[in-house]
Amino acid sequence: MYDVIIIGSGPAGLTAAVYTTRANLKTLVIAGGKWGGQLMLTTVVDNYPGFPQGIQGPDLMLAMRKQAERFGTEFIDEDFSEGDFDSNPFKIKAGKKTYEGKAVIIATGADTKWLDVPGEKEKIGKGVSSCAPCDAFFFKNKNVIVVGGGDSAMEEALVLTSFADSVAVVHRSETLRASQIMQDKAKKNPKIKFLFNTEVTKILGDEKVTGTELKNNKTGEVSKMDLDGVFVAIGHIPNTIKFKGVEMDEKGYIKVKDHTRTNIDGVFVAGDVHDSHYRQAVTAAGFGCMAALEVDHWLRGQE
Amino acid sequence: MADKTFTDQNFEEEVIKSNVPALVDFWAPWCAPCRIVSPIIEELAKEYEGKLKVGKVNVDENPNTASQFGIMSIPSILIFKNGQPVKTIIGAQSRENFKKGIEEVLSL
Numbered sequence: 015m016y017d018v019i020i021i022g023s024g025p026a027g028l029t030a031a032v033y034t035t036r037a038n039l040k041t042l043v044i045a046g047g048k049w050g051g052q053l054m055l056t057t058v059v060d061n062y063p064g065f066p067q068g069i070q071g072p073d074l075m076l077a078m079r080k081q082a083e084r085f086g087t088e089f090i091d092e093d094f095s096e097g098d099f100d101s102n103p104f105k106i107k108a109g110k111k112t113y114e115g116k117a118v119i120i121a122t123g124a125d126t127k128w129l130d131v132p133g134e135k136e137k138i139g140k141g142v143s144s145c146a147p148c149d150a151f152f153f154k155n156k157n158v159i160v161v162g163g164g165d166s167a168m169e170e171a172l173v174l175t176s177f178a179d180s181v182a183v184v185h186r187s188e189t190l191r192a193s194q195i196m197q198d199k200a201k202k203n204p205k206i207k208f209l210f211n212t213e214v215t216k217i218l219g220d221e222k223v224t225g226t227e228l229k230n231n232k233t234g235e236v237s238k239m240d241l242d243g244v245f246v247a248i249g250h251i252p253n254t255i256k257f258k259g260v261e262m263d264e265k266g267y268i269k270v271k272d273h274t275r276t277n278i279d280g281v282f283v284a285g286d287v288h289d290s291h292y293r294q295a296v297t298a299a300g301f302g303c304m305a306a307l308e309v310d311h312w313l314r315g316q317e
Numbered sequence: 318m319a320d321k322t323f324t325d326q327n328f329e330e331e332v333i334k335s336n337v338p339a340l341v342d343f344w345a346p347w348c349a350p351c352r353i354v355s356p357i358i359e360e361l362a363k364e365y366e367g368k369l370k371v372g373k374v375n376v377d378e379n380p381n382t383a384s385q386f387g388i389m390s391i392p393s394i395l396i397f398k399n400g401q402p403v404k405t406i407i408g409a410q411s412r413e414n415f416k417k418g419i420e421e422v423l424s425l
Contacts, residue, residue, distance in 0.1 A: 046411070047410055047411020047413070048409040054349050071349065072352060091411075092411060092412070093413075138407065139389060139407030143390055145350070147349065148349065148391060149391070151345065152388065152390065222387065222389065
């Protein structure tokens with residue numbers, strides 16, 4: 015029996031684990047088959063405080079995990095499969111085992127949102143990617159597009175310029191959503207061009223990506239573009255599908271009340287799984303801390 | 318270590334001509350998700366010793382093998398039987414998923 019089971023191992027989950035273990039709560043982290051969250055798919059993180067030269071996303075996560083382990087957090091590197099939140103202790107299933115916890119923190123974060131157009135799904139890893147730092151290498155002297163208009167789209171595009179001949183940022187609206195500093199960086203790069211008011215409607219190619227069909231949503235004009243890679247950076251969807259009985263909003267984010275609580279007494283929430291607004295490593299870590307403190311407080315109240 | 322290093326030079330001998338099925342982990346030092354997969358692959362190498370040959374191809378150093386098998390994303394795990402890639406698993410996955418893929422190939 016654990017005092018608290020934390021589901022998720024990104025900045026929210028691991029920060030929560032540091033706090034709960036330091037409060038002497040017996041803590042289990044269901045870390046998932048792919049632990050570490052979205053930062054495992056990034057390169058240098060320049061906006062996490064304490065690292066004046068920046069830090070590699072995966073290195074930051076490894077450091078957080080070691081810090082949580084140092085205070086006695088137990089880890090299961092299996093995917094969460096289901097939870098029974100009807101009665102306390104809560105029963106959390108991961109891999110083939112079921113674990114019991116007096117309190118639960120849901121910190122499962124969010125995953126890549128795909129375009130959901132014909133030709134996309136079967137070509138993930140064959141020219142369709144959501145991770146430029148991982149895959150840019152395979153697009154040496156090739157032509158690629160990045161779909162999206164936020165900071166992560168700019169970052170993907172910039173990473174790709176080290177390898178690809180040309181990078182077009184395809185964005186459905188007229189203005190970018192990215193921060194000014196990222197926009198400026200991307201606009202200054204001679205390899206990057208922009209296609210505004212444009213949507214990808216189809217990804218072409220049999221074995222691998224050979225092109226896309228694009229539609230200008232102002233003129234309605236449909237065109238084809240020959241290229242080798244499509245990098246998708248249109249945002250994220252919260253990982254909440256497996257949480258039955260936990261209240262969510264219309265977009266699937268967990269509904270939060272009093273900062274860290276869900277509709278179920280004893281089930282708390284932290285990070286991108288409830289936060290569609292800030293979505294930063296440092297805010298996720300902050301939410302993890304808040305949830306951990308509330309869990310400690312709540313458990314004392316139960317005694 | 319139970320897992321081997323495959324290269325452009327030894328791939329034919331070690332993988333294509335292997336008597337037992339071979340699992341190949343295409344990776345690179347700069348690939349973050351590869352770092353999640355590596356320790357899992359090393360464990361599986363031990364677990365399936367004798368039944369499955371397990372090794373890694375560094376795509377930076379062995380571009381020919383990577384392009385021969387159309388690798389465009391890493392980590393990519395290919396499982397070979399009788400010289401042919403019969404199973405492809407792309408991206409970081411849970412240990413169970415890799416095991417499922419291996420069992421599938423071993424039961425062919």
